[in-house]
Amino acid sequence: MARKSFPILKQLIQQCTNRSFSSTASPRAVTLIPGDGVGPLVTDAVEQVMKAMKAPVYFDRYEVRGDMKCMPEEVMDSIKKNKVCLKGGLMTPVGGGVSSLNVQMRKELDLYASIVHCFTLPGLPTRHNDVDIVVIRENTEGEYAGLEHEVVPGVVESLKVITKYCSERIAKFAFEYADVNKRKKVTAVHKANIMKLADGLFLESCREVAAKYPEIQYEEIIVDNCCMQLVSKPEQFDVMVTPNLYGNLIANTTAGLAGGTGVMPGGNVGTDQAVFEQGASAGNVGNEKILKLKKANPVALLLSSAMMLRHLEFPSFADRLETAVRRVIAEGKFRTKDVGGDSTTQEVVDAIIAAVD
Amino acid sequence: MAFQIARRFLGGGGNSVAPSIRYLGRTFTSAASESNLIRATLFPGDGIGPEIAESVKQIFKVAKVPIEWEEHYVGKEIDPRTNSFLTWESLESVRRNKVGLKGPMATPIGKGHRSLNLTLRKELNLYANVRPCYSLPGYKTRYDDVNLITIRENTEGEYSGLEHQVVRGVVESLKIITRQASLRVAEYAFHYAKTHGRERVSAIHKANIMQKTDGLFLKCCREVAEKYPEIKYEEVVIDNCCMMLVKNPALFDVLVMPNLYGDIISDLCAGLIVAILAREVLLLLRPCMVQHLILPERIVHGRIKAVLSRIISSEQAGFVEGRSIVENVLFVQEIIAEIRKRGKPRNLNLANPTALLLSSVSMLRHLELHDKADRIQDAILKTIAEGKYRTGDLGGTASTTEFTNSICDHL
Numbered sequence: 195m196a197r198k199s200f201p202i203l204k205q206l207i208q209q210c211t212n213r214s215f216s217s218t219a220s221p222r223a224v225t226l227i228p229g230d231g232v233g234p235l236v237t238d239a240v241e242q243v244m245k246a247m248k249a250p251v252y253f254d255r256y257e258v259r260g261d262m263k264c265m266p267e268e269v270m271d272s273i274k275k276n277k278v279c280l281k282g283g284l285m286t287p288v289g290g291g292v293s294s295l296n297v298q299m300r301k302e303l304d305l306y307a308s309i310v311h312c313f314t315l316p317g318l319p320t321r322h323n324d325v326d327i328v329v330i331r332e333n334t335e336g337e338y339a340g341l342e343h344e345v346v347p348g349v350v351e352s353l354k355v356i357t358k359y360c361s362e363r364i365a366k367f368a369f370e371y372a373d374v375n376k377r378k379k380v381t382a383v384h385k386a387n388i389m390k391l392a393d394g395l396f397l398e399s400c401r402e403v404a405a406k407y408p409e410i411q412y413e414e415i416i417v418d419n420c421c422m423q424l425v426s427k428p429e430q431f432d433v434m435v436t437p438n439l440y441g442n443l444i445a446n447t448t449a450g451l452a453g454g455t456g457v458m459p460g461g462n463v464g465t466d467q468a469v470f471e472q473g474a475s476a477g478n479v480g481n482e483k484i485l486k487l488k489k490a491n492p493v494a495l496l497l498s499s500a501m502m503l504r505h506l507e508f509p510s511f512a513d514r515l516e517t518a519v520r521r522v523i524a525e526g527k528f529r530t531k532d533v534g535g536d537s538t539t540q541e542v543v544d545a546i547i548a549a550v551d
Numbered sequence: 552m553a554f555q556i557a558r559r560f561l562g563g564g565g566n567s568v569a570p571s572i573r574y575l576g577r578t579f580t581s582a583a584s585e586s587n588l589i590r591a592t593l594f595p596g597d598g599i600g601p602e603i604a605e606s607v608k609q610i611f612k613v614a615k616v617p618i619e620w621e622e623h624y625v626g627k628e629i630d631p632r633t634n635s636f637l638t639w640e641s642l643e644s645v646r647r648n649k650v651g652l653k654g655p656m657a658t659p660i661g662k663g664h665r666s667l668n669l670t671l672r673k674e675l676n677l678y679a680n681v682r683p684c685y686s687l688p689g690y691k692t693r694y695d696d697v698n699l700i701t702i703r704e705n706t707e708g709e710y711s712g713l714e715h716q717v718v719r720g721v722v723e724s725l726k727i728i729t730r731q732a733s734l735r736v737a738e739y740a741f742h743y744a745k746t747h748g749r750e751r752v753s754a755i756h757k758a759n760i761m762q763k764t765d766g767l768f769l770k771c772c773r774e775v776a777e778k779y780p781e782i783k784y785e786e787v788v789i790d791n792c793c794m795m796l797v798k799n800p801a802l803f804d805v806l807v808m809p810n811l812y813g814d815i816i817s818d819l820c821a822g823l824i825v826a827i828l829a830r831e832v833l834l835l836l837r838p839c840m841v842q843h844l845i846l847p848e849r850i851v852h853g854r855i856k857a858v859l860s861r862i863i864s865s866e867q868a869g870f871v872e873g874r875s876i877v878e879n880v881l882f883v884q885e886i887i888a889e890i891r892k893r894g895k896p897r898n899l900n901l902a903n904p905t906a907l908l909l910s911s912v913s914m915l916r917h918l919e920l921h922d923k924a925d926r927i928q929d930a931i932l933k934t935i936a937e938g939k940y941r942t943g944d945l946g947g948t949a950s951t952t953e954f955t956n957s958i959c960d961h962l
Contacts, residue, residue, distance in 0.1 A: 350766075354724040392714055422819060
C-alpha cells in the first residue's frame with residue numbers, strides 16, 4: 195500500500211523540466227468543493243487563474259455545507275472517480291452532535307497522510323526567516339478516533355487509538371517524502387513520556403522505518419518542547435512526522451510563524467485519492483467581515499492547487515502558477531489584509547493572472 | 552484527605568494549632584499580616600536550588616517580608632509513606648502552612664519511586680498549574696508584547712495514565728474529563744482573572760473533534776463564566792490558538808485549558824519570550840482551603856535538558872535559558888564542568904534566581920501581601936532593565952550574589 199503512494203509523492207514534489215509533456219496531456223477532471231465561508235471566494239480565484247493559464251483541468255463542482263449530516267454520495271463517487279479533489283474550508287460546528295465532514299472524508303477515502311508545507315515567502319514580513327518545514331500528520335486515528343462516551347454523569351472518556359499499521363505507513367510516507375525531496379532530517383513528535391504505550395508505539399514504528407533510511411537523520415522530540423523550539427528556533431526543523439492531534443497543532447503553529455494560514459498550502463494524500471485544501475485551519479472558514487468585503491487571501495489555495503497540478507503530472511503549470519504567486523507576493527503591491535496589505539481577493543487574483551506568463 | 556484536614560485542625564501536635572489560627576487571621580484581616588509572621592515551607596531543592604533560594608531569603612529579609620521559612624530538603628532515602636524521596640514530614644509541613652516555595656528538584660533515576668513533582672501534585676492535590684508569561688522590559692526578545700497567564704488543569708485529561716493494548720499493534724489511551732475538575736479549574740481561572748485585574752478569559756479546546764470530552768470542559772467554563780459577567784469569556788480552538796499566539800500573542804489574556812493543551816501552550820508561550828525566566832508555577836490545593844505551592848519551572852531548552860539529564864538526571868534542572876541554543880549548551884557545559892571540578896553543584900554563584908524570585912512574588916500575592924510583592928517585582932524588573940547586573944544566561948557576567956545585591960539596592 196505504501197509502495198503505491200510513492201509515485202504520487204514523486205509527482206508532488208519533483209520539479210519536472212519537461213514542458214512539452216504537459217501541454218499535450220489530455221485535460222483531467224477535478225472534483226471541486228467550494229465549501230463554507232470564504233471557500234467559494236478562494237476556489238473561484240483558483241478557477242479563474244486555472245482558466246487564464248489554460249491549465250488542462252476542468253472542475254466538477256459540488257456544493258457541500260459543513261452542517262450537513264454526512265458527505266453526499268455523489269460527491270464521494272466523483273472524488274473516487276476523479277481521484278483528485280480541491281476543496282475550500284468546511285465549517286465544523288462545535289459540539290453540535292455532527293461529526294466533522296473533513297474527518298469523515300479523510301476516513302472514508304483513507305487519506306492517511308496530511309502534508310502541510312510551511313515556508314516563508316520572500317517579501318512577506320514575518321518574525322522568523324528561513325522557515326521551511328513540512329509537517330506530515332497521521333490523519334485517520336489517534337485523538338480523532340471519535341470514540342467518546344459518558345461513563346457516569348460528569349465523567350467523560352475519550353479514546354485515543356494508535357495502531358502499528360497506521361504508524362508504520364505514515365512513517366514510511368514521511369521518510370519517502372524526505373528522500374524524494376532531498377530533505378535531510380525527519381523529526382518525530384510525541385508525548386511518550388506520558389502516553390508510554392500509545393505514543394510509544396508510534397515512536398517504535400518511526401524508529402523501525404528510520405533504520406531503513408540511514409542517509410536521513412532521525413530525531414525525536416516531545417510535543418511541548420517542540421512548540422517551544424518552533425517559536426524560538428524554527429530553522430532547526432525540516433520534515434516532521436506526527437500523530438493526528440499534535441500534527442494539527444504543529445502545522446498551525448508553523449503556519450503562524452511563516453505568515454499565517456492564508457498562505458500555507460496543504461493536501462491530504464491517501465493510497466488512491468488526494469484532496470487538496472488550505473494547509474492549516476481548514477475548519478476555520480474566516481469571519482463574516484472578510485467575506486463581506488471579499489478580502490480573503492487566495493494564496494494558500496492557489497499554492498495548494500499548484501501542489502495538485504504537480505500531483506496530476508502537470509509540473510510546468512505548477513511551476514508557472516507558483517512563480518506567479520511568489521512574484522505578486524514579493525512585489526507587495528497586491529496583498530490581502532492578513533499579510534499586511536489591503537487588496538481584495540479579486541485584485542490579488544488579477545495581479546496573479548497578469549503575472550502568469 | 553478529609554481525615555488529614557480534620558487532623559490538622561484538631562491539632563495533631565502541640566504547635567500545629569498556632570499556624571492555622573494565624574492562617575485564619577491572615578485571610579480575614581490582611582492588616583494583621585504586618586505584625587504576624589507567616590510560616591511557609593521552602594524546598595531549596597537540588598543543583599542551583601540552594602543558591603537561588605538563598606537569594607530569595609536575602610531579598611525577603613531586606614524587603615521585611617513577614618515570612619518565616621520552614622526549610623525542607625529532599626531525603627536521601629525513599630520514604631515508604633510517600634513512596635518517594637520526599638519525606639512525609641515535608642508534605643505535612645506544606646499541608647500545615649498551606650503555602651510553599653520550591654526550588655528545582657532532581658528526581659534520581661531508578662524505579663520503585665515516584666517523581667518528586669508528581670508526588671507533590673498528587674499528595675497535595677494541586678489541581679491548577681498557573682504560569683504567568685510576560686516579556687521583561689529592557690531585555691529584548693522576538694516578541695515584546697507578551698503578557699498572558701496560562702492556567703492548566705493538572706490532574707486528569709490525557710495524563711490519566713490509563714493505557715492498554717487492545718490487540719497486538721493496537722493501543723488505546725484514555726482521556727478523562729470530569730465535571731468536577733473542569734468546574735474547579737474554570738472557577739480558579741475566573742477568580743484569578745478577577746483578583747488580578749484581568750479582562751478576558753479564553754477557554755482553549757478541540758471540541759469540534761472531541762465533542763464530548765472537550766465539550767464538557769467548555770460547558771463547565773460557560774457555566775462559571777456566567778457568574779463573572781464583568782470578565783469577557785471566549786472560546787478558541789487549540790490549533791487556531793497556536794497560530795494566533797505565534798502571530799500576535801498580545802491577543803490573549805488569561806487562558807484556561809485541559810491538561811495536555813496546557814502543557815503544550817504554556818511551553819509555546821515560554822518559547823515566545825525565549826530568553827526568560829518568568830515562568831512561575833503555582834499549583835493549587837483544594838479550592839476551599841486555597842492552599843498553594845509555588846515553584847519555578849525548569850526553563851531549559853530541550854538540548855540543555857538532554858545534556859543535563861545525563862548528568863543531573865533531572866526532569867527539571869534549574870537552569871534558565873537565554874541566548875542561542877549553542878551558547879546555552881556551551882554555558883551549561885561550562886557549569887557542568889565546574890560542577891564536576893568542585894564536586895558539588897553548589898556555591899557556583901552563576902545561577903539566575905529571577906524565576907524563583909518571581910515565583911515568590913506570586914506567592915506574596917497569593918498571601919495578599921500585594922505591596923511587598925509590587926516592591927520586589929519592581930526591583931527585579933528594574934535590575935534587569937538596567938542591564939548592569941545580569942547573570943550569564945541573560946548575557947551578563949554578574950554572579951548570583953551581585954545580582955541579588957543589586958535587587959536589594961533597588962528595594
